[in-house]
Amino acid sequence: MKINIIVTLKDNVEDAEGQSVLKALHLLGYDEVSxxxxxxxxxxxxxxxxxxxxxxxxxxxxxxxxxxxxxVERDD
Amino acid sequence: MKINIIVTLKDNVEDAEGQSVLKALHLLGYDEVSxxxxxxxxxxxxxxxxxxxxxxxxxxxxxxxxxxxxxVERDD
Incomplete structure (x- = not known):
């Protein structure tokens, strides 16, 4: 079988990489991204x-x- | 809206991190992982x-x- 495992940070943990991408998108003019x-x-x-x-x-x-x-999800 | 963007390596590009995880799973005894x-x-x-x-x-x-x-997928 094929499975997909998705590992994310818990909601209360700050996501520095996400914040950095958000900043970069704003610098590129995508102010609609929140x-x-x-x-x-x-x-x-x-x-x-x-x-x-x-x-x-x-x-x-x-x-x-x-x-x-x-x-964990099954990937069919 | 919420969207999910999934970035992967192209199929013909070697995935060193994936190979390293595979090796580690085998060392842990999970030989069923291919x-x-x-x-x-x-x-x-x-x-x-x-x-x-x-x-x-x-x-x-x-x-x-x-x-x-x-x-790119919409996340509803």
């Missing part, structure tokens, strides 16, 4: 059908539980 | 309804057209 947050996606191909493995990968490798949250 | 590729997501809040702005942001700021591809 907020930018960022995240990381991992596209994983694996044998088996156990979606919960995705959360294991988060816990053990991909995310820092203090500042990150994880979303 | 491939990992990575990408970056930008969650953008903006005024207006023009989804094509997302592609402008890619062209002008977020993506390197030599190695990246962009996907």
């Amino acid at each position: 907020n930018v947050r960022t995240g990381k996606v991992y596209y994983i191909e694996m044998k088996g059908n156990d979606l919960s493995k995705g959360y294991e990968f988060c816990d053990k490798l991909l995310a820092n539980p203090v500042i990150n949250k994880c979303k | 491939n990992v590729r990575t990408g970056k997501v930008y969650y953008i809040e903006m005024k207006g309804n023009d989804l094509s702005k997302g592609y402008e942001f890619c062209d002008k700021l977020l993506a390197n057209p030599v190695i990246n591809k962009c996907k």
Whole structure:
């Protein structure tokens, strides 16, 4: 199966990269943009059908539980 | 509106970070994983309804057209 794991910062954690992109978009004249947050996606191909493995990968490798949250989706 | 911009490497470009995650998952014993590729997501809040702005942001700021591809989605 293919799964997508999306790792983002928790809502209460400041996203410096997002703020930097927001500033750059304003400098380019896109004043209609009001907020930018960022995240990381991992596209994983694996044998088996156990979606919960995705959360294991988060816990053990991909995310820092203090500042990150994880979303795991099946990619069909 | 809210849009999500997903920036990934083109299929023919080697994804060193993905390879590194794959190796780490194998070291953790997850031999069922056969491939990992990575990408970056930008969650953008903006005024207006023009989804094509997302592609402008890619062209002008977020993506390197030599190695990246962009996907823009409305986030409802």
